[in-house]
Amino acid sequence: MSSTPAVRERLTPDQRNAFTGAFLGWTMDAFDYFIVVLVYAEVGKDLGVSLTTMALLTTATLVMRPVGALVFGLWADRVGRRTPLVVDVLFYSVVGFLCAFAPNFTVLFVLRLLYGIGMGGEWGLGAALAMEKVPASRRGFFSGVLQQGYSTGYLLAAVAYYLIDPHLGWRGMFAVSIVPGLLALFVRTRVRESAAWEQTRERVALTRTTPGQVFRNPLVLRRFVYLVLLMTAFNWMSHGTQDVYPTFLKEGLGFSADSAIGIAVIYNVGAIIGGTLLGAASQRIGRRWTIVGCSLLGLPVLYLFTQSTTFGMIALGSFLMQFLVQGAWGVIPAHLTELSPDEIRGFYPGVTYQLGNLFASLNLYLQEDIAAGHGYPAALVWTLVPVLLCVAGLAAVGTERRGAVFGAGAGAAAVDVRGSGASSPDRG
Template identity: 25%
Template sequence: MASVTQRLENLPLGKWHWRLLGIIAVGWAFDAMDTGIVSFVLPKLMAIWQLSSAQIGFIGSMGLVGMAVGAALAGTLADYMGRKKVLAATLLIYGLGTGACGFAWSYESLLVFRFIVGFGLGGQVPVAVTLMSEYSPTKYRGRMIVLLESSWAFGWLAAAIISYLVIPKYGWQLAFYVGAFPVIWVFYLWWHVPESAHYLIKKGQLQQAHELVCSVERSLGVPCGEPPQESDVAAPAKSVFSLAKLFTGPYLKKTICLWILWFGVVFSYYGIFMWLPTLLVKAGHSMVQSFEFVLWMTLAQIPGYFTAAALVDKIGRKPTISAFLILCAGTAYMFGTAATWNEILIWGCLMSFFNLGAWGLMYTYTPELYPTEARASGTGWAGAFGRIGGMLAPLVVGAMFTGPDKFSLVFAMFAGVLIFIALNVLVLGEETMNKSLEATDQSKSC
């Protein structure tokens, strides 16, 4: 007799899964939209409040600090309290925080609100990806998670459109009010997103998990599986999964691999994309050209995600992630040596294509390496450590870029980082394609 989780992971991909993906993706897109809106609002605030470059940088850093704290705490809480509750709570927190940014009356008040927003944003991501992983059929799980991450690009495009249409005519406050929409979306999510069946089983609620999976089976036209026997009921978890456990026995190699991967990917992303318009201007290009380039670069992310989604369930996690990282390294190096506008555009778009594709693959890979009781915690702490890379990257680039002649050096550095983390995946990583989450629960080993 198939277990409850086996029934769930062997289901055909259908309308129920796409609906769940759409609901969670809306929250993810608003995560990206909020991050994008801030980048468009800050130049306006710099003029209105007479802020220095250091103060502007600190606003961005405060959001990243909040993300790190939120990712670590929300992941741990989701393994203890449930995925659905924490997902709803983090959406509510960053929605309220974003709306509050529109009421900011000073630099200091905005710092506080940006920390709150960052906490919600950082907390939502590991919980959302864990829940989606636990409801995706095994053979389609990689594709579903990469598609979830692709909503980030659409959120950024929405931020650009809203900022273009709203800020000049109605002011920067309204842009933040629009970003508070997740406060409303929480109610829809609460009524239409179920708790994770994997989580319920780990808490000893096997009958409730069976009824939940039965409802999914019926919606997909699949006969409901047999109810579980009393002997199948798992002993409920007695304690919160701790950070220390991630560095013990079966988890050690996985944690080291993922923390290096997250640090390097987040370091490269924030180092490249936060500085890109400034680097291009300092290298001799006009402001108009730099913004035009960033727009094309953002559009190039979308096919990058879709290509990663098409490959991840066909050739495997390790080869796909490693290939995207190595190709991103090569294009980053070529971007640093590009001399003409056409060369910058081509290599830059390819760099964006592979970098954001790697992000989607990383979100697929991370929750697959941990068992249910550690899945959200492990994903959250990996994300939190990655945010440290995001905080350090702008500082490193600022220290290295002392003139136009240093442009190639900066991108050679990023190429080296990307190659290193690709080798890390090849050496320390394990292949998880077509491996059920139940098998991960049972093995708990490298």
């Protein structure tokens, strides 16, 4: 493991385009996803569906994300990152737009299933391309910024809700979602192929190594299972602090829609700051200990986050919680790509991430069910305390490969694909 110093290197135009495309793509994904979170109570009333049933819309998206990560990831490892990413962005942009015209809940549910495929393909490929392009010495910083495309998308969805929903309703919200998607598509068409993938392709052609051989290596398999568990805990933490919160503010505390949106803006600003600062800090203090620190500090903040009743204290608690939660998440693009074998980096980080999403997909449904009987504060506390502890524990017992060299054959996996073992110490 390398503790690469944080030397500032300027990005080339191609590196900037790759990173910008990844950031915009992930922002667009989150924008569309959080449109559902913000309007699902409104959609439920319009379509005559209960809140508990409406919560299945987010479950549908999360359930299908591993499918997208698998399909687009395998394709990207075979033909390169660029073409699958362009197809993926076009696909989910169109599907998200069509949600505006859904005549009933069934059609909307099917469209959200399809959207999940596109959303699942975006993160793994975008993160792989961006992390392969940016300098290793600044990978932590760009990892933090990239992951906050998610919070930026949430922030933009909150602003769009405030500006568009009163005039065009939830259908107008979905209709405008195509704009950032097309912008991401335009940027992606200007990006060259990943040099790390091209180097790996040449090496694979010489050694005749197949992705299946790499994946079946015992170390790679063990690490895959570990990362799925880690990402399950991470997604419970993220969705557990975000998805039900707007409804908690409006239905549980009686805040107006404008006040709830104001708080959402505040805590997403906290998320963006936390992810950027702590992602950069992980370049010095390590990926694992950044995660451990953030998740443990979240436990005392949970009181402010769930028990406060005034606007000011709720805003403070939610700001601090998202600063820490997304601070931990800021590490993930770098962490997963560094732990991924060169030969399957299109597939490996995206699938582990999205399988974690799958196993956390009932979070909103569970929280709404608990809230129906015990109130929203109980729903948040009962689900988040064990999750924060799990994130800290899993990160503490894991491993990291900070500063791994991509494409050189001794990077993320650091294993002999014939099964003879690791070329460097690695526990997971």
